[in-house]
Amino acid sequence: MHTPVTSFSDHSIAKKLLLADPSLRDEYFGHSVVYIVEHNVNKGSLGLILNKPTPRKVGDLISSDQFKDLAHLPVYLGGPVESDQMLFASFEWKEPNTLSCTFRLSAKHAVELVNTPGSNVRAYVGHSVWSEGQLQDEVEKHAWFCRDASARLVLETKSDELWQTLLKDLSPFHHILSLTPDNPFLN
Template sequence: MEENPQSQIKPGTLLISEPFLQDENFVRSVVLLCENNEGGAFGLILNKLSILKVSELIDRLSFLDSEVYVGGPVEQNTFHFIYSGECMLEGSISLGNNLWWGGDFNQLEQKIINSEVNLDYIRFFIGYSGWSEGQLEEEIAEKTWIHTPCTEAESLFTSSPEELWRIILKNMGGEYQIMANYPIDPRLN
């Protein structure tokens, strides 16, 4: 009996784009799944830098030179964040393994202003990746996405965005370790 793919894909799962995916929004992307329910799925691309800094988007944090990532092609006028460590904000949603999504942004601003947080373990995003009901499961069935649980949240913050896709595949071992070395253009192989 085949297992329901949605039952496997839980928040905190990493979605790794297959090596030859040509969708410009998701080429060599690693997406952190934050929500997956009957209404659809929501995630954030972890390795796509924008040209913006937090200081350009949030007035109270005009001193903060932290990079902002493109969370996905949907609603790029929205601002999101994840962090690793102990829960430090009201309303943060646990993604497992000391990884948190969102929470009270006013609290976060104040903690940043008071130097009470380690900025190395916070990542900011504009936009997000979204899937309608059943769409993500269809894409997984079509092998658009490789999925794995996020077991080492800290490495999401310490690995360079350019290398994150390759690092995660290599760490998965076996056939995925081989995929990590595929060229972007298969004609070059």
Template sequence: MDLPLNLTKRYNTTTCLSGSILLSHPNLSDPNFAKSILFISAHSEDQGSLGVILNRPLGKTLCEIDLSFEDKYFEGLPVFEGGPVEKDKLIIAAWEWMETPSAFKLYFGIDLEKAKLLSEKSHSIQIACFLGHAGWSPGQLDDELSQDAWLVSNLDYKLFSKMEQEKKIWREAVGSISDELKLLADCPDNPYIN
């Protein structure tokens, strides 16, 4: 995948991306990740990387996906497409937001009982459910970053709270990086159809 336009600071391969977000570059055409925002929960040179797509709501709640989760506490909890790997595996994550906008404590791969306890403990907890995840073998994500397939950014509460807005939030996030990227993000999928 060769994306010729490099409009962002070059990613440093010695940086750990755990807790960061990846914004797909506007030229990334892979249907699994086009116009996506991914949260990276684990990134290591030895183990590879794991993350979930934040802006692909399935339009269903947890109770609609699996009736065994019928609990009034979680009945309206939306489920997102987490990625192309293990699409039938449910991942529950909770973010406890701190006073600084991009500071949080992550609880990833927890069960519903733990999610409920966390929510009862603090109003600054946001819970999300994902079917599937994104995964990269050791060095694979670093290679994609060196080819400018991804833009690295920080997750903050404002972005996280808009994740059900799919492509709109991706456009806003990518467009906020530079005017050139905003122009690319605002282009139609097929510019020949106008």
């Protein structure tokens, strides 16, 4: 079983995943898996939600020759900040055991990487931001569970199964929680 980080005194969460606690009922973050792109205890954190695809593709939003190689990419909801802007990110598995993200790629760079083996280019509307101390406070209050990013799970698991798959590995208790429906009274 995976032991989640609950204190920031000894652990940095940059390049890690945040799993929303099942009790977190938020339109953006409920059942979310967030990759933490940047984290600084004194400056705050920036992340991208990995498991919230929208029904749109890049080609639905932008019809330009510059974006034709990106037109097939699904557009993900990255978070509530700047959700009226599209941006590109590339995820790559770097040894030893680190999922790396290049954030705010230019369209030209995204086109170059979309056909590069080992790169996983994604389109996002919005991103997630926490102010100084905010994320630490939320983790200490168990709104989020922090865990290492596994490329196999993150890049190969279907978006609608990612949160549940990652949550069940935290502990036997979390495994049970991962199987509980959103509203158990509707069973």
